[in-house]
Amino acid sequence: MVLTPKTESKLVQLKAILEGHQAMLIVMQDNPDPDSIAAAVALRKLANTLANTQCSIAHGGTVGRGENRALVRYLGLNLRQIDQLDMKQFELFAIVDTQPGTGNNSLPSEIEPDIVIDHHPCRQQTRHSRFTDIRSKYGATATILLEYLDAANITPDVPLATAMLYAIRSDTQDLGRDTTKADIKALTALYAIANKRMLSEIQRGKVSRDYFQMMADALKNAQVFANAIVTNLGQIENPDMIAEVADILLRDDQTNWVMVTGYFKHKMMVSLRTYEENVRADKIIHGIVARKGTGGGHPSYAGGQIPLKDNTKRTKDRLEKTVLSRFLKQVVKDSVPKQPLIQK
């Protein structure tokens, strides 16, 4: 792979930060997707090899999606819950595929991470960290990490290469969204190493029976507003479901926008998807959660969360109304009648 000079000089900086430190905590998104998981494992490999630094990988939520659970099993990962760890045992803190204060990770707010590596737009708070590498044009954080491994002359082992390949494929939807040349280059390099059969098994990961009920409810509740589909999943056990449903609904051939909402642990979770080229999903999500919650993402996919004042139906109904009207005002413009997506 041809390296950008940037990665080589950044690698020197990264090594200097790691050297002499025994224990690092790597924080992922609360409900980590394949890119979070692959980026964390790749950074762990880098820290082990460059400076013999031992790493724990932690998050604050659940690994919900069947595919992601299969990936964690295949990697043999022992993921830790942040709130069950004593922060004093770590000398260094890193955060990958997310940033401090975004609302989708549980890094304690009093901890300023030493290392931030991400491909979401750079946030003000991130600039305080000692080491940052934010490449918001990149399709996946795994692509950034592969450049580091390459610069350090580390060839990822088969499970890591498989995870990184899956990360890039899923974040870019097989190079179909928010992709750069670097992602294509990384994917090509990883294909040579990855276990293709395992990849296919992971992608067809098993799901529980509840999955089908949830999917049926999501479709029954779905409403069409011109070129947009909106649905609410109600209380969910698995927060990844809102993204999964959003991806499926965006396949409707008359739809440019999808918004899916659901409730998880005293929060409303929002997932946005779009095919539109001129309007960015990560901008729209800010307009939806404004002054109520947090959100972020990429041009074609984004997510947000809004804490609930209480758990009453009235609070939820009012919030759903607000979120829906903020969404429609931004993406549909004219007021349009709603129609059910399917016959009940």
Ligand SMILES: [Mn+2]
């Ligand atoms: Mn990512």
